[in-house]
Amino acid sequence: EVQLVESGGGLVQPGGSLRLSCVASGFTFSNYAMSWVRQAPGKGLEWVSGFTTAGDTTRYADSVKGRFTISRDNSKNTLYLQMHSLRDEDTAVYYCAKVRETGYSNFDYWGHGTLVTVSS
Amino acid sequence: DIQMTQSPSTLSASIGDRVTITCRASQSISSWLAWYQQKPGKAPKLLIYKASSLESGVPSRFSGSGSGTEFTLTISSLQPDDFATYYCQQYLSYSLTFGGGTKVEIK
Numbered sequence: 325e326v327q328l329v330e331s332g333g334g335l336v337q338p339g340g341s342l343r344l345s346c347v348a349s350g351f352t353f354s355n356y357a358m359s360w361v362r363q364a365p366g367k368g369l370e371w372v373s374g375f376t377t378a379g380d381t382t383r384y385a386d387s388v389k390g391r392f393t394i395s396r397d398n399s400k401n402t403l404y405l406q407m408h409s410l411r412d413e414d415t416a417v418y419y420c421a422k423v424r425e426t427g428y429s430n431f432d433y434w435g436h437g438t439l440v441t442v443s444s
Numbered sequence: 445d446i447q448m449t450q451s452p453s454t455l456s457a458s459i460g461d462r463v464t465i466t467c468r469a470s471q472s473i474s475s476w477l478a479w480y481q482q483k484p485g486k487a488p489k490l491l492i493y494k495a496s497s498l499e500s501g502v503p504s505r506f507s508g509s510g511s512g513t514e515f516t517l518t519i520s521s522l523q524p525d526d527f528a529t530y531y532c533q534q535y536l537s538y539s540l541t542f543g544g545g546t547k548v549e550i551k
Binding site for chain 1: 445476478480482487488489490493494499531533535538539540541542543544545
């Protein structure tokens with residue numbers, strides 16, 4: 325059974341940093357591209373960052389470019405999102421998501437999400 | 445970035461109704477469109493990919509159609525479990541973008 329379990333969320337002050345983790349199981353993690361998608365309270369879904377393939381090519385939304393860094397450790401089946409210079413508008417539930425098929429970025433499995441609250 | 449516009453934003457319907465949700469892309473995305481269902485406090489669930497392909501395990505009352513810039517998600521006979529918010533997503537190019545969502549409510 326595919327499982328994605330996020331952690332690392334919490335309350336952080338504006339300008340602060342946080343690192344999110346997503347531990348994957350139930351599939352060959354290294355074979356799949358992964359992304360982070362967020363959802364602000366009461367709002368819609370926003371793609372944040374992702375690997376475009378199972379390799380090293382990464383992409384970022386303009387809203388987080390230069391502040392967030394996505395990475396992965398295939399030996400630990402773990403996806404990361406390092407977030408710096410956090411702003412109020414980064415407050416959201418952050419989901420990690422697995423692509424359904426390599427090369428096509430629609431997502432067949434999602435984690436339960438981890439809440440990031442940016443507030444003073 | 446490719447903008448995705450869904451309509452309506454809210455839809456009131458009764459059990460057994462046929463429901464149609466529209467998603468428009470700001471430029472052609474061929475068939476690179478997915479539909480998701482999300483219930484409160486839960487992660488999104490993939491329903492449809494490549495505009496019209498039904499994800500495994502999804503009831504056949506869900507169907508998708510369209511190509512280019514106009515797409516529809518249809519629920520042929522609305523069931524109690526279908527009251528939720530639905531999102532479209534284009535995956536032709538990065539940044540990946542979602543529609544604003546359509547909330548299906550009980551009439």
